[in-house]
Amino acid sequence: MTSWIEIPAASPFPANNLPYGIVSKDGGRRHVAVAIGDQVLSLAATANTGLLDDALRDEFGVVDRAIFDAPSLNPFLVKGFDVWHAVRVRLLELVADGSYEPALRSALVARSDVTVHLPVEVADYVDFYSFEEHAGNVGRLFRPNQPPLLPNWHRLPVGYHGRAGTIVVSGTDIVRPSGQRLVDGEPEYGPSLRLDIEAEVGFVVGTPSPQGSSVSTVDFERTVFGAVLVNDWSARDIQAFEYVPLGPFLGKSFATSISPWVVPLEALAAARVPAPAQDPVPADYLLPAGNAYDLSLAVDWNGSTVSRPPFAGMYWTAAQQLAHLTVNGASVRTGDLYASGTVSGPRPGGSGCFLELTWGGAEPVTLDDGSERVFLADGDTITITGTAPGADGTTIGFGEVTGTILPARG
Amino acid sequence: MTSWIEIPAASPFPANNLPYGIVSKDGGRRHVAVAIGDQVLSLAATANTGLLDDALRDEFGVVDRAIFDAPSLNPFLVKGFDVWHAVRVRLLELVADGSYEPALRSALVARSDVTVHLPVEVADYVDFYSFEEHAGNVGRLFRPNQPPLLPNWHRLPVGYHGRAGTIVVSGTDIVRPSGQRLVDGEPEYGPSLRLDIEAEVGFVVGTPSPQGSSVSTVDFERTVFGAVLVNDWSARDIQAFEYVPLGPFLGKSFATSISPWVVPLEALAAARVPAPAQDPVPADYLLPAGNAYDLSLAVDWNGSTVSRPPFAGMYWTAAQQLAHLTVNGASVRTGDLYASGTVSGPRPGGSGCFLELTWGGAEPVTLDDGSERVFLADGDTITITGTAPGADGTTIGFGEVTGTILPARG
Numbered sequence: 001m002t003s004w005i006e007i008p009a010a011s012p013f014p015a016n017n018l019p020y021g022i023v024s025k026d027g028g029r030r031h032v033a034v035a036i037g038d039q040v041l042s043l044a045a046t047a048n049t050g051l052l053d054d055a056l057r058d059e060f061g062v063v064d065r066a067i068f069d070a071p072s073l074n075p076f077l078v079k080g081f082d083v084w085h086a087v088r089v090r091l092l093e094l095v096a097d098g099s100y101e102p103a104l105r106s107a108l109v110a111r112s113d114v115t116v117h118l119p120v121e122v123a124d125y126v127d128f129y130s131f132e133e134h135a136g137n138v139g140r141l142f143r144p145n146q147p148p149l150l151p152n153w154h155r156l157p158v159g160y161h162g163r164a165g166t167i168v169v170s171g172t173d174i175v176r177p178s179g180q181r182l183v184d185g186e187p188e189y190g191p192s193l194r195l196d197i198e199a200e201v202g203f204v205v206g207t208p209s210p211q212g213s214s215v216s217t218v219d220f221e222r223t224v225f226g227a228v229l230v231n232d233w234s235a236r237d238i239q240a241f242e243y244v245p246l247g248p249f250l251g252k253s254f255a256t257s258i259s260p261w262v263v264p265l266e267a268l269a270a271a272r273v274p275a276p277a278q279d280p281v282p283a284d285y286l287l288p289a290g291n292a293y294d295l296s297l298a299v300d301w302n303g304s305t306v307s308r309p310p311f312a313g314m315y316w317t318a319a320q321q322l323a324h325l326t327v328n329g330a331s332v333r334t335g336d337l338y339a340s341g342t343v344s345g346p347r348p349g350g351s352g353c354f355l356e357l358t359w360g361g362a363e364p365v366t367l368d369d370g371s372e373r374v375f376l377a378d379g380d381t382i383t384i385t386g387t388a389p390g391a392d393g394t395t396i397g398f399g400e401v402t403g404t405i406l407p408a409r410g
Numbered sequence: 411m412t413s414w415i416e417i418p419a420a421s422p423f424p425a426n427n428l429p430y431g432i433v434s435k436d437g438g439r440r441h442v443a444v445a446i447g448d449q450v451l452s453l454a455a456t457a458n459t460g461l462l463d464d465a466l467r468d469e470f471g472v473v474d475r476a477i478f479d480a481p482s483l484n485p486f487l488v489k490g491f492d493v494w495h496a497v498r499v500r501l502l503e504l505v506a507d508g509s510y511e512p513a514l515r516s517a518l519v520a521r522s523d524v525t526v527h528l529p530v531e532v533a534d535y536v537d538f539y540s541f542e543e544h545a546g547n548v549g550r551l552f553r554p555n556q557p558p559l560l561p562n563w564h565r566l567p568v569g570y571h572g573r574a575g576t577i578v579v580s581g582t583d584i585v586r587p588s589g590q591r592l593v594d595g596e597p598e599y600g601p602s603l604r605l606d607i608e609a610e611v612g613f614v615v616g617t618p619s620p621q622g623s624s625v626s627t628v629d630f631e632r633t634v635f636g637a638v639l640v641n642d643w644s645a646r647d648i649q650a651f652e653y654v655p656l657g658p659f660l661g662k663s664f665a666t667s668i669s670p671w672v673v674p675l676e677a678l679a680a681a682r683v684p685a686p687a688q689d690p691v692p693a694d695y696l697l698p699a700g701n702a703y704d705l706s707l708a709v710d711w712n713g714s715t716v717s718r719p720p721f722a723g724m725y726w727t728a729a730q731q732l733a734h735l736t737v738n739g740a741s742v743r744t745g746d747l748y749a750s751g752t753v754s755g756p757r758p759g760g761s762g763c764f765l766e767l768t769w770g771g772a773e774p775v776t777l778d779d780g781s782e783r784v785f786l787a788d789g790d791t792i793t794i795t796g797t798a799p800g801a802d803g804t805t806i807g808f809g810e811v812t813g814t815i816l817p818a819r820g
Contacts (some may be wrong), residue, residue, distance in 0.1 A: 124575045129656060142655070150654050155597045156590055160656040161571040161663070165534045165743045166621055175622035177738035180566055180693060187565045189693040189737075211576055211665065212585035213819065238738065244560050245552070246539060246570040247657020250738040253571070255621065283590060283599040327599075328587035328648065328660040329819070333575045409623065409739070 001392065004098040005108065007037035012397020015095050016390055018088065019261035019399065020073055020226070023114040030071040030117055035261050035399065036095060038111050043068035045107035051094060055086040072121040073225075073262060077206035078334040081222040084206065088266055116260035118169040119228070120204055123333035125167060125256070126325060127200070127232060127341065128159040130316040134344035134352060141360045142240060154280065157316035157324045159338070162232070163253035167337065170259050170401040174233055176378060176408040177254040181237035191408035192235035194361065195376040198342040199299050199309050199352035199384045200230040203318050204262055205336035214326040217290050220319035221265055223332065229259040229297070229386050229401040230339045236355055236375070258337070261399040263388075268293055268396065271388035275317045282320070285327050290319030293388060295398075297343055299352070300383040304368040309343035309352035311386075378407045411802065414508035415518065417447035422807020425505050426800055428498065429671035429809065430483055430636070433524040440481040440527055445671050445809065446505060448521050453478035455517035461504060465496035482531040483635075483672060487616035488744040491632040494616065498676055526670035528579040529638070530614055533743035535577060535666070536735060537610070537642060537751065538569040540726040544754035544762060551770045552650060564690065567726035567734045569748070572642070573663035577747065580669050580811040584643055586788060586818040587664040591647035601818035602645035604771065605786040608752040609709050609719050609762035609794045610640040613728050614672055615746035624736040627700050630729035631675055633742065639669040639707070639796050639811040640749045646765055646785070668747070671809040673798075678703055678806065681798035685727045692730070695737050700729030703798060705808075707753055709762070710793040714778040719753035719762035721796075788817045 003015035013019065013035040023033045023040055031044035046052055047065035056063045067075040076083070094100045129135050132149070135158070139148030152158060176195055180187045206225035209215050215223055232252060239251025272291040282289070295311035316324075321338055343352040348365070351357035354375055358364060364372040376382070386398040413425035423429065423445040433443045433450055441454035456462055457475035466473045477485040486493070504510045539545055542559070545568070549558030562568060586605055590597045616635035619625050625633055642662060649661025682701040692699070705721035726734075731748055753762040758775070761767035764785055768774060774782040786792070796808040 124573050139655075152590075152597070152651055152654070156652065158652065158656055158659075160659050161573055163534055163571055163740055164574070165746070166740050168621070175739050179738050180562075187562070187693075189695060211578070212816075235738070241562055242566065242568065243655065243657075244562070245549075245653065245657070246568055247653075247655070249568075249570050250734070250740070253735075253740040254738040283597075285599060324660070325663075328589050328645070328664040329585050330573055330576050330660070330663040336575070406622075 001096055003036070003095045004101045005036055005039060005095055011037045012387065012399060013037055014390065014394045016092065016394055017263065017267050017396045018091055019263040019267065021119045021261045022072060022117040024117065025109060025114050032068040032070060032073060032076060034091060035111060039108045040111050040114055041095070041104065042107045042109065046094070046104060049103050051100065051103060052087060052090055055090040056083065073119050074121050074335050077225050078208070080207050084225060084264065085266065088264060116169060118167065119260055119262050120337065121335050122164040122167045122337050123335040125162040125164040126159050126338040127162045128157050128316065128321050128339060129341040130157050130314050130321065131341050131344045132315050133346065133350070134342040134356065137344065137347065137356045141355060157321045159321070160247045162256060166253055167256045167258060170257055170403070172257060172403060173406045174255050174403045175406045177235050177238065177250070178408050179235065179238035179250045181241050187241060192238055194236035195405065196234045196236050196354045197299070197382050198232040198234055199297050200232055200339040200342060201295060201311055201386070202228045202230040202258060202337050202339040204228065205332045206334060208334050209326060209332045211331040212329045214285070214329060215322055215332065217286065217288055217319040217323045220290055220322055223322060224265060224318065226262040226264040227268065228262055229384050229398045231257040231382060231384055231401050231403060232339060233257065234353065257401050257403045259399045259401040263396060263398055267390065268388055270391045271295060271396065273312055276313060276315060278315070285323055286320045290317045292317055295386050295388045297384060297386045301373065302367055302369070302381055306365050307349055307351045307357055309350050310345040311343050313345060314340055376405050378405050380405050411506055413505045414511045415446055415449065415505055421447050422797065422809060423447055424800065424804045426502065426804055427673065427677050427806045428501055429673040429677065431529045431671045432482060432527040434527065435519060435524050442478040442480060442483060442486060444501060445521060449518045450521050450524055451505070451514065452517045452519065456504070456514060459513050461510065461513060462497060462500055465500040466493065483529050484531050484745050487635050488618070490617050494635060494674065495676065498674060526579060528577065529670055529672050530747065531745050532574040532577045532747050533745040535572040535574040536569050536748040537572045538567050538726070538731050538749060539751040540567050540724050540731065541751055541754045542725050543756065543760070544752040544766065547754070547757065547766045551765060567731045569731070570657045572666060576663055577666045577668060580667055580813070582667060582813060583816045584665050584813045585816045587645050587648065587660065588818050589645065589648035589660045591651050597651060602648055604646035605815065606644045606646050606764045607709070607792050608642035608644055609707050610642055610749040610751060610753055611705060611721055611796070612638045612640040612668060612747050612749040614638065615742045616744055618744050619736060619742045621741040622739045624695070624739065625732055625742065627696065627698055627729040627733045630700055630732055633732060634675060634728065636672040636674040637678065638672055639794050639808045641667040641792065641794055641811050641813060642749060643667065644763065667811050667813045669809045669811040673806060673808055677800065678798055680801045681705060681806065683722055686723060686725055688725070695733055696730045700727045702727055705796050705798045707762070707794060707796045711783065712777055712779070712791055716775055717759055717761045717767055719760050720755040721753050723755060724750055786815050788815050790815050
């Protein structure tokens with residue numbers, strides 16, 4: 001589609017993407033914007049023109065323009081699918097039709113002139129483990145004398161709760177964590193020596209569900225608003241010592257980075273592909289499975305692309321993850337984030353973490369500057385990008401999730 | 411201490427307890443109150459009299475009375491230790507000195523006339539596993555062919571993240587969860603057949619800490635505001651099938667109940683006792699260990715007291731749990747809740763869960779009505795109470811955490 005807004009050809013943000021984020025300018029108030037080309041369109045300013053009133057009008061005729069004049073997307077997300085859809089349809093009109101340019105020109109700001117913030121006030125954070133290649137590889141590395149996949153893995157989407165309070169927006173520096181890890185077989189306190197990444201895709205819940213009921217797979221698109229890229233930083237040595245029997249804790253909880261732009265599921269409609277076959281047939285509550293998404297990720301280590309994890313092969317769909325998460329009656333809340341698990345295909349080119357890429361540190365990778373790495377060094381920068389096919393041959397970009405490692409503190 | 415407010419001799423809420431909660435009356439606005447005897451003293455109303463102004467005045471001379479006219483304790487908790495202390499000192503004066511009765515009489519309401527609500531907007535929820543008896547018993551039952559305690563257990567307080575969004579206040583009914591569990595060795599979906607409790611003590615964080623730094627054990631009392639009783643409902647069959655390798659998930663996430671009254675740590679000063687000896691000596695970041703608390707818990711099953719779990723024997727102190735939680739640079743936020751882990755002593759009389767009490771279901775307990783139980787039946791009510799020694803021979807009560815099991819939903 002065309003737009004009166006100039007959009008560079010290779011932009012991750014064509015006019016049919018319109019991902020949502022939180023921006024501020026010159027230290028001013030945080031508010032909602034969508035990214036388009038090299039600019040952002042302030043939705044706080046757009047709403048003030050009245051041009052979104054029809055999309056925002058509720059069943060009592062009340063228009064709440066203030067939902068975009070907010071420091072997180074949550075007030076918009078809680079409105080539910082019908083409002084998400086109406087606002088998106090209206091925004092697609094507004095950026096396509098040049099007659100709106102006079103009213104909206106001042107609502108546009110260069111993306112380089114704004115600061116992006118954490119887009120969502122995260123309620124609960126769940127991390128799944130739904131890539132067979134990753135789960136198998138981690139099993140082989142962490143539990144070498146046992147079958148790599150446990151009996152539950154093909155029966156349900158294994159997952160666990162992470163720390164919501166340490167989710168940070170792309171660009172935030174990551175302090176190397178310290179903790180207890182085995183050195184020559186003895187636990188010793190110190191900075192992590194095996195600091196890793198996990199390239200994932202995260203799903204942001206908009207519509208809450210009541211406690212004591214569950215969300216069906218078919219309600220996925222009415223419940224989940226959109227998707228972000230996730231880097232679930234992982235200290236493998238701390239994790240290895242602590243994780244039996246209650247799962248990962250300090251090895252993960254120091255920081256999780258997400259991309260600043262939440263891509264609406266509606267912008268990913270053209271990326272829907274059939275989900276992989278599942279054997280055995282899943283329990284009824286996990287059916288219908290829903291679709292996979294054909295996203296392509298790339299992991300850059302100090303500028304060298306070291307892997308391209310393929311997302312479409314995820315064994316359990318995002319709809320199944322949501323249904324599983326709630327089948328016991330657990331509620332979801334607006335702002336819940338659940339992540340796919342490390343996106344991995346055949347190694348090394350498809351590995352979404354360095355544990356797999358370097359086979360537990362045994363096979364170093366060489367970066368473009370000739371230096372070798374097994375895990376992250378202080379000063380290293382990791383940038384994960386992602387794209388999906390959009391309508392009419394366009395490419396929907398996620399924006400990047402990037403972070404640089406700072407030395408451990410005292 | 412004496413008070414102009416009438417306090418029954420056996421009340422869990424003597425005049426030196428003053429635990430904080432959120433109440434409403436006749437469907438009105440939720441606000442902060444303290445429990446005293448059979449009544450509650452509205453702090454929203456007390457603040458309106460001006461009698462708390464000196465305690466609330468900040469370094470700029472500003473008095474924010476509105477922190478008590480709020481639907482959670484969070485606005486008060488975020489003010490930090492100096493304000494908690496000043497308000498407590500002032501409240502102790504106000505309830506002791508009869509000259510304040512005319513001003514405050516109308517701020518008192520019978521406890522039976524108010525509804526209690528979730529006292530805290532819970533940020534992140536962490537559940538520890540710090541009772542040696544419990545961890546050993548669970549190990550013996552879940553992993554019969556391995557050493558019951560893993561090498562990490564005496565080195566660090568093992569814990570994991572739970573679901574903050576399904577924490578509910580005492581009195582909330584609990585719908586029996588469904589999920590996949592093994593039946594004759596095969597996974598099958600259905601209502602949990604081994605629904606259990608976990609009697610715990612939870613610590614509520616008031617003062618936030620920045621990401622990338624850690625909280626020392628000596629800062630425990632400036633960081634943690636107070637304590638509640640916790641019932642971490644657990645579906646043992648769902649948990650057993652799902653929990654390897656990432657830990658408990660759906661077996662726990664359907665509901666966690668907490669008592670409505672947050673007892674300030676300052677009210678527990680007389681309950682401080684030396685922490686148990688720790689061997690091996692913990693890592694430096696876990697020292698000094700801080701103190702244990704001599705709390706006594708009782709678990710009632712349909713009115714029959716089935717166990718009295720002793721809290722003072724907790725291997726890792728609450729201060730050590732906090733230090734561990736943050737040693738990797740994870741921040742804490744106002745409203746974070748971390749729980750002790752199942753409080754257990756020698757079985758059966760000291761068991762804080764039915765898995766231990768009935769030895770995995772092998773040894774039924776007989777209730778006072780002659781009926782037998784191994785796990786929870788629909789309609790069963792569990793009530794956990796707790797007390798601690800207070801100053802001058804008084805007894806500090808926690809109020810109860812109670813819940814009734816409803817049948818699984820279709």
